[in-house]
Amino acid sequence: AQSVTQLDSQVPVFEEAPVELRCNYSSSVSVYLFWYVQYPNQGLQLLLKYLSGSTLVKGINGFEAEFNKSQTSFHLRKPSVHISDTAEYFCAVRGTGNTPLVFGKGTRLSVIA
Amino acid sequence: DTEVTQTPKHLVMGMTNKKSLKCEQHMGHRAMYWYKQKAKKPPELMFVYSYEKLSINESVPSRFSPECPNSSLLNLHLHALQPEDSALYLCASSQTGGSGELFFGEGSRLTVL
Secondary structure, eight states: OOEEEESOSEEEEETTOOEEEOEEEEOSSOEEEEEEEEOTTSOEEEEEEEOSSOSEEEOGGGOEEEEETTTTEEEEEESSOOGGGOEEEEEEEEETTTOOOEEOOOEEEEEEO | OOSEEEEOSEEEEOTTOEEEEEEEEOSOOSEEEEEEEOTTSOOEEEEEEETTEEEEEOSOOTTEEEEEEETTEEEEEEESOOGGGOEEEEEEEEOSSTTOOOEEOOOEEEEEO
16 A cells, blocks of 8 residues: 655745655555645646656646655655745655555645745 | 536535536546545545446445446435535546546535535
8 A cells, every 4th residue: 555745734935935845655566656736726736747767757837846766755846936836735646556546635835925 | 627527616505405416527538536625635535436337435425426327427426415524526537547647627615504
């Protein structure tokens, strides 16, 4: 079985500052990793995904994440945030054996003007 | 624009009512999902359909009854709900192989009085 730990429940950051949202996972098999974003009163939108290959993954809205197998991490970064990035961010993992997607508890990113 | 469409967006019902939530996708995906999301929490998996057959039921109470009439449609029938069932109900779809990336709808906000 897989599990996901998002180390920060809330991250406040000033506009145009860099941000990192941390995610660690646990799995006994190879995994696929995802970051989803949820804006208020909306569904979840895929930001980026790691399937295989290059460990640095670029996504939408200027976000990127790095897969680190030795540290079982998949941290999300953005070099300069905007007010519009204020949202809930979920890290998720899925085993390669078509097991259900497992979500972390989420990190609330609040961008301050 | 989301490619998974959920109706209605908002639903208010009494504990004795019968209502249904509907979900439609036209991406050719053969796996469809219902999730329940409470405020400030990650989505919780309820049901998974694969090739129109129920493959996962996460011990959901029988007052929730899923139905998959065809490969594009997914319904969730609601009967005799409790106030604690008030939540955002999210539908998602995915391919059955590969990474199984989930595509989410905007959700149906349910309030049980």
